Amino acid sequence: MIGRFTLLGVTMLGWFFVALPALTLNAGEALSPRIANYRIEARLTPETRTISARQYLLWHNQSRVAVDELQFHLYLNAFRHTQTTFLKERPSSARPYDRVWGGVDLKTIKVQKTRTGVQEEVNGAVREHIRADHNRFDAPPTPETLLDVTDRQSFIRPDDGNIHDQTVLRLPLPELLPAGASIWVYFEFEATLPDPPIARTGAAADYFFAGQWFPKIGVWQNGAWNCHQFHRYSEFFADFGVYDVALTVPANYHVGATGRAAAPSQDQAGNLTYHFQAEDVHDFAWTASPDFVVHEEDVDQVHVRLLIQPQHREQIERHMVAARHALRAGPELLGPYPYDTLTIVDPHPEAGETGGMEYPTLITVGTKRGLPKGVRVMEATLIHEFAHQYFYHLVASNEFEESWLDEGFTSYAEMRMMHSLFGDTAPMLDLFDLKVSDQHMNRAQLIANGSIDAMAKKSWEYKSYSSYGVNSYAKPALALTTLERVLGRDTFDKILRTYVKQYRFKHPTAADFIVVANVVSGRNFNEFFDQLMNDNGALDYAVTDVRSQPKPAVHGKGLEPEKQDNPVYVNRVELRRLGTFRFPVEIELRFADGSTKQEQWDGRDSWHRLEFESTAKLESAHIDPDYKILLDINFTNNSRRRTADSDGADRLASRWLGRWQWLLEALAL
Amino acid sequence: MNKPTVIQAVGRAFSQIRRYRMTIGLLFLLNLATSLTITHLFRVVFQSHAGDSHIDELPGGLFNGHHLVELTQSEASAFGVLTVAVVIGFALFGAAQLFLAGGVAAQVHLDKGDNPRVFWRACGFFFPRFIRLALWTAPLLALIPIAVVSLRGVLTLIYGTNFDDQLGMTAVYLQMLLVVGLLLLLKQLFALARLQMVRKPARSGLQSLVAAVMFCIQKLPTIATCLFLFTLMYVLLGFTWIECRALLPEHGLLLVLMHQVWILGKKTLDVALTHTECSLLEHHAATPQVRPGGMPPMRRIY
Ligand SMILES: [Zn+2]
Numbered sequence: 001m002i003g004r005f006t007l008l009g010v011t012m013l014g015w016f017f018v019a020l021p022a023l024t025l026n027a028g029e030a031l032s033p034r035i036a037n038y039r040i041e042a043r044l045t046p047e048t049r050t051i052s053a054r055q056y057l058l059w060h061n062q063s064r065v066a067v068d069e070l071q072f073h074l075y076l077n078a079f080r081h082t083q084t085t086f087l088k089e090r091p092s093s094a095r096p097y098d099r100v101w102g103g104v105d106l107k108t109i110k111v112q113k114t115r116t117g118v119q120e121e122v123n124g125a126v127r128e129h130i131r132a133d134h135n136r137f138d139a140p141p142t143p144e145t146l147l148d149v150t151d152r153q154s155f156i157r158p159d160d161g162n163i164h165d166q167t168v169l170r171l172p173l174p175e176l177l178p179a180g181a182s183i184w185v186y187f188e189f190e191a192t193l194p195d196p197p198i199a200r201t202g203a204a205a206d207y208f209f210a211g212q213w214f215p216k217i218g219v220w221q222n223g224a225w226n227c228h229q230f231h232r233y234s235e236f237f238a239d240f241g242v243y244d245v246a247l248t249v250p251a252n253y254h255v256g257a258t259g260r261a262a263a264p265s266q267d268q269a270g271n272l273t274y275h276f277q278a279e280d281v282h283d284f285a286w287t288a289s290p291d292f293v294v295h296e297e298d299v300d301q302v303h304v305r306l307l308i309q310p311q312h313r314e315q316i317e318r319h320m321v322a323a324r325h326a327l328r329a330g331p332e333l334l335g336p337y338p339y340d341t342l343t344i345v346d347p348h349p350e351a352g353e354t355g356g357m358e359y360p361t362l363i364t365v366g367t368k369r370g371l372p373k374g375v376r377v378m379e380a381t382l383i384h385e386f387a388h389q390y391f392y393h394l395v396a397s398n399e400f401e402e403s404w405l406d407e408g409f410t411s412y413a414e415m416r417m418m419h420s421l422f423g424d425t426a427p428m429l430d431l432f433d434l435k436v437s438d439q440h441m442n443r444a445q446l447i448a449n450g451s452i453d454a455m456a457k458k459s460w461e462y463k464s465y466s467s468y469g470v471n472s473y474a475k476p477a478l479a480l481t482t483l484e485r486v487l488g489r490d491t492f493d494k495i496l497r498t499y500v501k502q503y504r505f506k507h508p509t510a511a512d513f514i515v516v517a518n519v520v521s522g523r524n525f526n527e528f529f530d531q532l533m534n535d536n537g538a539l540d541y542a543v544t545d546v547r548s549q550p551k552p553a554v555h556g557k558g559l560e561p562e563k564q565d566n567p568v569y570v571n572r573v574e575l576r577r578l579g580t581f582r583f584p585v586e587i588e589l590r591f592a593d594g595s596t597k598q599e600q601w602d603g604r605d606s607w608h609r610l611e612f613e614s615t616a617k618l619e620s621a622h623i624d625p626d627y628k629i630l631l632d633i634n635f636t637n638n639s640r641r642r643t644a645d646s647d648g649a650d651r652l653a654s655r656w657l658g659r660w661q662w663l664l665e666a667l668a669l
Numbered sequence: 670m671n672k673p674t675v676i677q678a679v680g681r682a683f684s685q686i687r688r689y690r691m692t693i694g695l696l697f698l699l700n701l702a703t704s705l706t707i708t709h710l711f712r713v714v715f716q717s718h719a720g721d722s723h724i725d726e727l728p729g730g731l732f733n734g735h736h737l738v739e740l741t742q743s744e745a746s747a748f749g750v751l752t753v754a755v756v757i758g759f760a761l762f763g764a765a766q767l768f769l770a771g772g773v774a775a776q777v778h779l780d781k782g783d784n785p786r787v788f789w790r791a792c793g794f795f796f797p798r799f800i801r802l803a804l805w806t807a808p809l810l811a812l813i814p815i816a817v818v819s820l821r822g823v824l825t826l827i828y829g830t831n832f833d834d835q836l837g838m839t840a841v842y843l844q845m846l847l848v849v850g851l852l853l854l855l856k857q858l859f860a861l862a863r864l865q866m867v868r869k870p871a872r873s874g875l876q877s878l879v880a881a882v883m884f885c886i887q888k889l890p891t892i893a894t895c896l897f898l899f900t901l902m903y904v905l906l907g908f909t910w911i912e913c914r915a916l917l918p919e920h921g922l923l924l925v926l927m928h929q930v931w932i933l934g935k936k937t938l939d940v941a942l943t944h945t946e947c948s949l950l951e952h953h954a955a956t957p958q959v960r961p962g963g964m965p966p967m968r969r970i971y
Pocket of ligand 1: 384388407410
């Protein structure tokens, strides 16, 4: 337990390690390490787009290393001016220039003293008394008892050295914070939401969405701060904790936020204060607007609040169909959803930038009135954002550095849930003859942009947005589907569930997942992931030649002519690996008498030849006949007939003829 | 002579339609020949795509997204050529339509049924004039963006600046409907102007167009009723096609053959519409206000 410890002077090393007591956080049994715990009182002033707030952070140093400085994300500062790293990477977001620019202005920063100030010398070493760690989340100190360190703050740019970027704040501590100790950090700040919104956050008309709005501590990991600047493509990384947030808004505003709300209280000016509490989450976002139509519903144990724009009212049921499915199919696939609320926000039409985003227990979607039922982008977005509740919100991998671990797994889970809700043929788009699933869209992206970058890069290191997109979403989702099909759904689901179970409330990396995949499946996927993550090469296997000829008779000295009762054919099939990605493949051989034969190829060499005899003539060869390997960028060359067949072309043409006839009629008099 | 009601004119058009089998057949053949040519080019691409492989066995059939992905990827180079071919095909089809329009109009104007001699001579005679007429009609296309901007203005007045979100897809459909509707109306105006020119070949393109506009203004209820009735029939034809599509095979010769029934129906409606418009024009011109006589026998010209 954290009692009265002594830290031996600068010369003394020997860090000691203290098992943390169950943290003195009043709310419920801790599911997570609860490292970063926030109490915030915030007041929204709609006219100025500002949030004035007081914030207490109780931060625990659960590492084995003492900390001499803290680092904070000030994400809103990415929208201060055009010279920030974010807006230099994505200049178009800055427009219009007469906008309300975003930012976080820190008025006061105070920290708790860690030492008592009493020093004594024992046997030549300096001994110093450290205060007893009695910090309780429900009993923050008064600001007056804290040490003002406002002047010590400075901005750092660990990623790109851009001197104009103020998204990372460095705060040297007056005293070393020993391993195992906790510290209160107090901020008074004013956050300005950009209007119109940029990248997930901002204000539009009387709609406010506050994401990444408060000074947020980085992650102290392996003796260093993991606290990246805010980049165009990057998302986030944070430690779990408890949030207790009081939000004061005008009385006519509806509020939605991470966690559960108590009944609001009203002040003399008539403003309402909503009190939200969330445990074991690593972020807190909220929205406020008088326009929302609020629909509430319990789906099993989860209280769902849908805050929808009034003009989208007729889509409440459509949203709920997707939400109910997500809340049931999600836990079935990935394990229990550990929270008791889910808030779904439909952004204001002028705040599309805040749509399609995930926060703990709060997701944003976005729709259009009258959206045809067969166009399921809204449903796909809702299900995708819900799946994020597992990937990053529960299994808290580093979104800055390994974006595919959250977006890829989420996209995979989205595909699974979309397919189980809308069927396999056209879960995404079902309009007349056009039948499209998310798998098709992912493959189209993979084919177009899959080879620009290797999959595993820091999110700001991809060549382009499309490369970030394909490597974070499409490629990993297709890779996981490939694994699912090769291993069988049961085994794969076991891998997925084991991974989630083992790493919930932790910060896993790709290596952790690969270990789980190998152990659970009993196979070795190291090379598969190595190629995927570190190489930009494509996976493409092709059948290039199929031959089958009657076996020639043998002639010459000493050879007995073979007796052939039935004709025998000599067959030759040539296979090639056209990409650098190696993956074992199955080959199906089809014969004239309707029989088939299966072959295997480890796929390592650049080509492979099958030579064999058969009693029936060989008609065709097909690599991966069940299309298990969705990473293959060309399915057309996967199979080859010995002789061309016009059936397929005729079928296609017979349908297209009618289309052309009707189209031409548009010009007819 | 009594002015026929629109209903009577339509009825007469359908009672006379049997006499224009050759015309209908010719228009149909033009459609078939053009679409077959374009489809053939696509078939070559489909064949190069699916002929050697089993790709056509992909789950979900040839029209699911997997296939679109494969097709657009492996035949990407061919699609550039195909696009050009389609554009040329449509342009040639349009020109041929313009060419045949003179023959159709002249025959219908004479009201004596198919007459190959009149037909082909009128085709040749009116073709250059119709091109000029088309050029005079083209500037009217500027009405479309003006109408769209006006519609958006009206919607803004009613629903405010965020009408796009207030109305959602309805706003999108309204604008699409306006564009398509105006294009079809302009096509009908051109068709009327064409008939005006055939009735009085001495008229220039501009004069014919003005005459057609004047007719529409003076006889707005008549022409509106006529177009409404034919729109109903076209919609009914399209609706039965969509409804029957589910009963027909997914692909193959039977589908192609059955489809021709609808295309023939469409062509029949086209000729009946021309016939109706022609008789409405005739009877409008034959009203007492207009002094008859003194005009040369126009039919001699072609
Ligand atoms: Zn996502």
